Amino acid sequence: MAKKLRKQDLGELQSSFKELSDFLSCPFEEAQSVVETAIASGECARETSSVLEWIETRFIPNVVFIDHLGYAEMCINALRTVPRITATDFGSSRQRDLGQLWADMTRGYLGELAVKRYIEREFAIAISLGHELGDLEDFLNSDIKEVTLNGVTRPPHVAVGIKTMKINALWLDIPNAQFLHSDFHISVKVKAPRDHLFSFFKSISVFKDKVLKLGTDHALITADESERIFTEIPDFGRIAAYVCGFVPQHAPYRDLDYGGRKGTKNFTVTSWNGPLRDGDFERIRTRESAHRVQLEGIGQLSHDQGYLFNSGSLRWRPDDWKEFVDQL
Numbered sequence: 001m002a003k004k005l006r007k008q009d010l011g012e013l014q015s016s017f018k019e020l021s022d023f024l025s026c027p028f029e030e031a032q033s034v035v036e037t038a039i040a041s042g043e044c045a046r047e048t049s050s051v052l053e054w055i056e057t058r059f060i061p062n063v064v065f066i067d068h069l070g071y072a073e074m075c076i077n078a079l080r081t082v083p084r085i086t087a088t089d090f091g092s093s094r095q096r097d098l099g100q101l102w103a104d105m106t107r108g109y110l111g112e113l114a115v116k117r118y119i120e121r122e123f124a125i126a127i128s129l130g131h132e133l134g135d136l137e138d139f140l141n142s143d144i145k146e147v148t149l150n151g152v153t154r155p156p157h158v159a160v161g162i163k164t165m166k167i168n169a170l171w172l173d174i175p176n177a178q179f180l181h182s183d184f185h186i187s188v189k190v191k192a193p194r195d196h197l198f199s200f201f202k203s204i205s206v207f208k209d210k211v212l213k214l215g216t217d218h219a220l221i222t223a224d225e226s227e228r229i230f231t232e233i234p235d236f237g238r239i240a241a242y243v244c245g246f247v248p249q250h251a252p253y254r255d256l257d258y259g260g261r262k263g264t265k266n267f268t269v270t271s272w273n274g275p276l277r278d279g280d281f282e283r284i285r286t287r288e289s290a291h292r293v294q295l296e297g298i299g300q301l302s303h304d305q306g307y308l309f310n311s312g313s314l315r316w317r318p319d320d321w322k323e324f325v326d327q328l
Helices: 007-012 014-024 028-040 048-062 068-084 098-123 196-203 206-217 223-232 280-287 318-327
Strands: 063-066 126-129 144-149 152-154 160-166 171-175 184-191 239-248 258-262 267-276 293-295 306-310
Touching: 007 014, 014 028, 014 048, 028 048, 048 063, 048 239, 063 068, 063 098, 068 098, 068 196, 098 126, 098 160, 098 184, 098 196, 098 239, 098 318, 160 171, 171 184, 196 206, 206 223, 239 318, 267 280, 280 293
Parallel strands: 160 184, 267 293
Antiparallel strands: 063 239, 126 144, 144 152, 171 306, 184 239, 258 267, 267 306
């Protein structure tokens, strides 16, 4: 990322990195990376005062922690559905096996659970998610199935899409016509390690009491090797989910609403707020007299139409969320 912290800033922010490290139960370096992602995505400026304000007013208040039981529920919900859907990524021909699809769907469901818990915590509104067995098309428009308020349960008045991303993601990218399928799109950044499913299996003794035991019982591996393998699998810990913000479908978006910086040859787009149309990057290239146009952090997209938002352009303040839940 281009907006790395300066040495002076690093010195001033040591205590803040330590605060985040303790809050997230993660190494110091990972906490620093979370801050650098916030800067690169436009959620805060590089100056120390801006970073401190972001930590205290945006990041920490909007984090939800998912415990072992919450993970188990989402893992089971994904298992209900995953065998029935195609193992092909949307918009691509890359094939995923059932295990990879299960892990990816579980991660996505963790983001949806985070939104559920966040709304319940902040607004005392219970919501249910569309995770029961059914056709995938039934759940494409809204990830919120029902809301319960004042003892009354009903379908939501608006369709809500929840997009789960990794903690270091900079962009809310909604390709093709998906943006028009929901009235609101919520972005959640989940700090789940790549091996989150393996860690969960370790926590419920799938490896020690089943797989590795089978190996030692039949002399496929030694007891020492079994212990080494088991120890090297990361332990499961509670998962932090940062409910980053949302965008409404019905807003006065402008064409080519972007910002960025010009390098020696190329132009790097660092912010975008609205529609992305075929030929937009070429128009920017001409406008900025650049050799090439690329997006901060990811370079190029796999598509050229849809809606695109950097995290810094999302709506996230308490008043924004109040306006959102009032429409639920």
